[in-house]
Amino acid sequence: MLKQFSLLACFCLAKASLAADLDIIIPEFPEDHAIQFDTYPQQDTSTFIKGSELLANTESLIRQSLKPKVILIIDDLGDNYRLAKRIVDLPAKINLAFLPNTPFAKKLAQQGYQKGHDIMLHFPMEATTRPDLLGKGALTHQHSKEQAEQLFQANLEQIPHVVGFNNHMGSLMTQSADHMRWVMDYAARRNLFFVDSRTIASSVAIDQALQQGVPSLGRDVFLDPVSDSITSEQQLMRALSIADKKGQVVVIGHPYRSTIELLERELPFIAQHYQLVTVSEYWQSNQKAIN
Known part of the structure; x- marks a missing residue:
């Protein structure tokens, strides 16, 4: 258990140190980007749902592509x-x-x-x-x-x-x-x-x-x-x-x-x-x- 903790702790410290040294900026997306559908009670929301999912998927892909x-x-x-x-x-x-x-x-x-x-x-x-x-x-x-x-x-x-x-x-x-x-x-x-x-x-x-x-x-x-x-x-x-x-x-x-x-x-x-x-x-x- 001690070996496991030591390895993971070193890993986290190394990653944090690297990010600080390289001044890495990861693109952020606003947490409130989802559309408030109750504002449009008579409107078909399917396109908005797809758009929200696309944005979330894009965020995930960008973050993934930045990983070594x-x-x-x-x-x-x-x-x-x-x-x-x-x-x-x-x-x-x-x-x-x-x-x-x-x-x-x-x-x-x-x-x-x-x-x-x-x-x-x-x-x-x-x-x-x-x-x-x-x-x-x-x-x-x-x-x-x-x-x-x-x-x-x-x-x-x-x-x-x-x-x-x-x-x-x-x-x-x-x-x-x-x-x-x-x-x-x-x-x-x-x-x-x-x-x-x-x-x-x-x-x-x-x-x-x-x-x-x-x-x-x-x-x-x-x-x-x-x-x-x-x-x-x-x-x-x-x-x-x-x-x-x-x-x-x-x-x-x-x-x-x-x-x-x-x-x-x-x-x-x-x-x-x-x-x-x-x-x-x-x-x-x-x-x-x-x-």
């Missing part, structure tokens, strides 16, 4: 059904990244899609260390362009409703301009978005994605670089601070019990102060803003 965006991705799903089901059932729309060749990926992806989450492929890619953690379906330096595309397609076919992907590991592959160009060329043809997990600072994945016209984002914060509750709480506060300063943050977490407990406790509260959005919603809103 939090894009939360949970990786490594598909192996453990019970833990992943708790993530699927979280009270907010998030992004679920499934590993190919896992026993529960298809079933959980279907459930996640029905809940409104974005479904992603967590594409295994060769790293500089720990090949034992890659699993099946991994892209390696030995793959040719044709082989890379065939592998990508085979991985996608295992998981329904995929709208985008990010890299699982990949500290070696995301440095390879050739392999990333091949992957992004295929992603563009499949109309997928990409999120760089940024497992290494020298990744060229986003550069290649942009060259191929693939909508792309990069990870800002790992929610749980180690699986303990104190670290996760600290990382969550760091993520919210970045969102406050930049207007958005991309957070990647994993199906650890400590992470799930933190999200089950905090997401309803965070949703009151931030926009929890899927990656596809993020790009849709950006496109509307451009048009």
Whole structure:
């Protein structure tokens, strides 16, 4: 209970401090904007009611659009059904990244899609260390362009409703301009978005994605670089601070019990102060803003 209070208290103080520093002015609407219908007893009031509702909806939309965006991705799903089901059932729309060749990926992806989450492929890619953690379906330096595309397609076919992907590991592959160009060329043809997990600072994945016209984002914060509750709480506060300063943050977490407990406790509260959005919603809103 003490940890919960401390996290929420820090959150409120950080938000209040930010608003004061930035001198944010939120448009206000008069509380008495509703029309007094008893003044017009013989008049059809239906149009006035609609107008009042429209004004209220406009106020809500403006306030919502001013909230910083939090894009939360949970990786490594598909192996453990019970833990992943708790993530699927979280009270907010998030992004679920499934590993190919896992026993529960298809079933959980279907459930996640029905809940409104974005479904992603967590594409295994060769790293500089720990090949034992890659699993099946991994892209390696030995793959040719044709082989890379065939592998990508085979991985996608295992998981329904995929709208985008990010890299699982990949500290070696995301440095390879050739392999990333091949992957992004295929992603563009499949109309997928990409999120760089940024497992290494020298990744060229986003550069290649942009060259191929693939909508792309990069990870800002790992929610749980180690699986303990104190670290996760600290990382969550760091993520919210970045969102406050930049207007958005991309957070990647994993199906650890400590992470799930933190999200089950905090997401309803965070949703009151931030926009929890899927990656596809993020790009849709950006496109509307451009048009």
